[in-house]
Amino acid sequence: MDKNDFKPFATGKGANVTSQPDWEALPALLSGFTAGKASSAQVNKALRQASFIAAALAQYTASKSGQDVLDDGDLSGFIAKMSAAFGKDFQTLDATLTALAVLDTGADKLPYFTGNDTAGQTDLTSVGRDIIGKDSIADILTYLGLGETINLAKNAVPATRRVNSKPLTGDITLSAGDVGALPIAGGRLNGPLGIGTDNALGGNSIVFGDNDTGIKWISDGVLGIYANNAQVGYIDNSGLHMSVDVLTNGGIRAGDGKRLSLTSNNNSTMTATFNLWGDANRPTVIELDDDQGWHLYSQRNPDGSIVFTVNGDITANTLRAGGAIYQNNGDIFGSVWGNSWLSLWINNNFVADVQLGAGTSVTTWNNAGSWPNTPGYVVTSVWKDNQGENIDGINYAPLQKRVGNQWYTVQGGMA
Numbered sequence: 001m002d003k004n005d006f007k008p009f010a011t012g013k014g015a016n017v018t019s020q021p022d023w024e025a026l027p028a029l030l031s032g033f034t035a036g037k038a039s040s041a042q043v044n045k046a047l048r049q050a051s052f053i054a055a056a057l058a059q060y061t062a063s064k065s066g067q068d069v070l071d072d073g074d075l076s077g078f079i080a081k082m083s084a085a086f087g088k089d090f091q092t093l094d095a096t097l098t099a100l101a102v103l104d105t106g107a108d109k110l111p112y113f114t115g116n117d118t119a120g121q122t123d124l125t126s127v128g129r130d131i132i133g134k135d136s137i138a139d140i141l142t143y144l145g146l147g148e149t150i151n152l153a154k155n156a157v158p159a160t161r162r163v164n165s166k167p168l169t170g171d172i173t174l175s176a177g178d179v180g181a182l183p184i185a186g187g188r189l190n191g192p193l194g195i196g197t198d199n200a201l202g203g204n205s206i207v208f209g210d211n212d213t214g215i216k217w218i219s220d221g222v223l224g225i226y227a228n229n230a231q232v233g234y235i236d237n238s239g240l241h242m243s244v245d246v247l248t249n250g251g252i253r254a255g256d257g258k259r260l261s262l263t264s265n266n267n268s269t270m271t272a273t274f275n276l277w278g279d280a281n282r283p284t285v286i287e288l289d290d291d292q293g294w295h296l297y298s299q300r301n302p303d304g305s306i307v308f309t310v311n312g313d314i315t316a317n318t319l320r321a322g323g324a325i326y327q328n329n330g331d332i333f334g335s336v337w338g339n340s341w342l343s344l345w346i347n348n349n350f351v352a353d354v355q356l357g358a359g360t361s362v363t364t365w366n367n368a369g370s371w372p373n374t375p376g377y378v379v380t381s382v383w384k385d386n387q388g389e390n391i392d393g394i395n396y397a398p399l400q401k402r403v404g405n406q407w408y409t410v411q412g413g414m415a
Contacts, residue, residue, distance in 0.1 A: 005071035006058035009051040010044040018045040061085040201226060347404050356380065357398035357409065365392040372396035376409040 010017050018041045023029065026042065033042075061078070062069045064085035069078065091097065095117035103111055103121050110124040134140045141147045161167075164178045192199035193206045200211040205226075207214035212229035225233040225242075233242035246252070251263035262274075270291040278284045284300035296310045319326040324334040337345040359380060362371050365388070372379065377396050384391045398409045 002062040002066055003068040003070065004055070004059045004062045005069060006055045007051070008048065008055040010048040011052065015048070016041050016044055017048055018042050057082070064088040200229070349403070351401045351403060353402040355400050355402075355407070357400045357407075359395050359397035361393060361395050363393040365390055373414070374398070375411050375414050376400075378413070 018026070018039070023042075023045050028034070028038070028042075058069045058078075061067075061082045062085075065081045065088075067081050067084070069081060099113075099117050099119040100111060103119060108124045109121045110128065111119055111121045114120045130143060131140055134143060138147075141150060163172050164174060166172050166174075192202055192204070194211060195206065196209045197207060197211045199205060199207045199214075201207055201214060201216050203216055205214055205216035210228070213227050216224045216226055218224040218234060221236050223235045224231050225235070232244045233240065235241070249266070251261045253259045253261045268290075272288065272290045275287045275289060276285070277287065278300075281302065282299055283302060285297050286299075287297040288295045294311050296308070299307045299309070301307060317328050323339075324332065326332055332342040333340065334342075356378075360372065362369075364371065371394055377398050379394050379396045381395045382391045383393050383395075399413075400407050400409050402408075
């Protein structure tokens with residue numbers, strides 16, 4: 001069995017997913033989760049709906065195409081397999097079949113082609129059906145009662161008929177010169193040629209249907225393309241050159257093996273344009289625009305550097321600039337952070353909290369000394385009774401800071 005790596009998520013009996021009524025009533029169904037926390041059941045519901053369809057399409061593709069569908073990120077490879085799978089069940093769009101499909105069918109009707117990919121139909125009589133159903137010309141002649149007539153006339157030759165002044169007394173062989181035609185091999189046509197019309201282009205040209213539309217020899221190795229007596233392009237040994245827009249309902253592809261394609265689904269609300277332009281200050285600008293303005297451009301500067309600019313937001317899982325990385329959670333990786341992440345650098349270098357450690361109480365009355373006399377320790381309180389002038393005691397404790405998950409006693413502070 002062909003392998004399918006795409007599996008539906010949370011489809012087991014009793015799976016932790018939001019019920020369908022609750023899901024359809026969820027305010028975030030249209031806008032997405034914009035604030036607060038989504039429940040695991042809601043997230044599971046979204047994942048199941050997306051992965052269910054993806055798994056079904058992947059399984060259909062694997063079963064029909066006979067190929068493995070792997071989770072390898074090869075989008076173009078999957079599209080090729082999916083196209084092969086669809087080809088097993090669906091007829092490729094064909095203009096000829098479409099022309100036949102739109103005909104109104106009915107009894108005693110015979111379809112026929114009226115032109116390229118256009119069709120009509122006519123009435124079919126019982127005689128017509130009988131003739132179409134015959135196996136051979138002989139059967140048709142017998143059906144029409146012409147067999148004896150053909151046999152009588154098969155050797156008859158009109159005595160007065162001639163072909164190019166040659167009598168019909170036997171087999172006749174005509175040459176191209178006899179009828180003013182070009183020979184099958186060799187030969188040359190001098191002057192312009194018109195197909196279905198006179199030729200108004202002149203020179204060494206061929207026109208088709210319209211007397212000034214066709215192709216014309218321009219110079220050595222150059223063949224011009226004309227429409228209404230205007231040259232719209234030419235072909236030479238370097239390729240096709242057009243001086244007017246090239247419009248296609250399909251794609252424009254460059255390359256013989258791996259191809260670069262420019263296509264349109266024709267369902268956009270605006271027209272888009274790739275444009276190459278430049279000037280002295282901006283030697284090369286490759287720009288993408290639509291009817292409302294530019295989207296992005298890549299620019300070569302006079303000093304040879306390149307700038308890529310976007311007229312809007314950039315959405316990405318990860319952004320990279322040289323060795324620096326910007327993650328979609330806001331974290332930054334770079335050499336300035338010790339070839340590590342900014343979150344780790346802050347956690348390892350910034351003071352996250354301060355506290356007083358375990359305190360010590362000392363009676364100072366009638367005692368000589370210096371307290372706390374320890375780096376990083378501070379006096380937290382003193383006490384005295386109502387007798388005498390000196391204080392009776394002090395309390396002190398270490399001042400501590402937390403860096404990462406480790407507490408440290410601060411240093412210094414001794415007089």
